[in-house]
Amino acid sequence: LASKAHANHKSVIQLSDHVTVGGKDLLIVGGPCTVENLAQMEAVASRLLTAPIQALRGGVYKPRTSPYAFQGMGLEGLEILATVRQRYHLPVVTEVMAISQIEEIAAQADMLQIGSRNMQNYDLLKALGQAGKPILLKRGLSATIEEFVLAAEYILAHGNPNVVLCERGIRSFDTYTRNVLDLGAVAALRQITHLPIIVDPSHAAGKRELVADLARAAIACGADGLIIECHPEPEQSVSDARQALSLEEMAELVASLKPIAVAV
Numbered sequence: 001l002a003s004k005a006h007a008n009h010k011s012v013i014q015l016s017d018h019v020t021v022g023g024k025d026l027l028i029v030g031g032p033c034t035v036e037n038l039a040q041m042e043a044v045a046s047r048l049l050t051a052p053i054q055a056l057r058g059g060v061y062k063p064r065t066s067p068y069a070f071q072g073m074g075l076e077g078l079e080i081l082a083t084v085r086q087r088y089h090l091p092v093v094t095e096v097m098a099i100s101q102i103e104e105i106a107a108q109a110d111m112l113q114i115g116s117r118n119m120q121n122y123d124l125l126k127a128l129g130q131a132g133k134p135i136l137l138k139r140g141l142s143a144t145i146e147e148f149v150l151a152a153e154y155i156l157a158h159g160n161p162n163v164v165l166c167e168r169g170i171r172s173f174d175t176y177t178r179n180v181l182d183l184g185a186v187a188a189l190r191q192i193t194h195l196p197i198i199v200d201p202s203h204a205a206g207k208r209e210l211v212a213d214l215a216r217a218a219i220a221c222g223a224d225g226l227i228i229e230c231h232p233e234p235e236q237s238v239s240d241a242r243q244a245l246s247l248e249e250m251a252e253l254v255a256s257l258k259p260i261a262v263a264v
Ligand code: PEP
Pocket: 033, 059, 063, 114, 115, 116, 117, 138, 168, 200, 203
């Protein structure tokens, strides 16, 4: 179902009345790694609404490497997302970590993110077939392109045709960047599948000074959009502070994408 042979045109997926991904407009998703409080999310939405970004991100259930690290605000964070979503008419994307969270998150969010660590959680993927919302499927930390496409296939095969792929960097021997952004995968996926493909340069880079260049390269490579971490006070981020852009940096980056998108 994911293969290009199955659909002879590219899938365009609807996030809201006005926002799509996979069509001619880029989807730029911006926001913090973690929802921390209402003021933080208001600051992001109000500054970036006109940048413009098309959707907001923010995790409320966080897959943290250490069990002692902040695990996310949960339902309280979801309420904050819902408030900002309504106030600014911006679709929101947030991560679902467990089958038990699907219903509550699908009731408030416009797209459900499946994180890298859950890309091969097949029971979760099957359950997403009935989620009734588009899915943003992130590539596993060390998943091959074929494993990635087959993970999407699980969701499609179980009844949800609206899957957006996200390349977010893969593990390698080099620790200078957090992960290695695989733009080769973006080029390949565009040939293999009709599903939209977006790129997360933040988790690939791990360092804010590398994010903008990777983002521009991704668009030049034909990605349908980007998901980027930014924060009103990047250094104060409760998670992934080192890779967070300031809101000004984010706005500048968004502006710099336009000529590249036109040229592709
Ligand atoms: C995130 O988007 O904050 C995240 C945890 O991403 P990934 O699953 O790609 O590590």
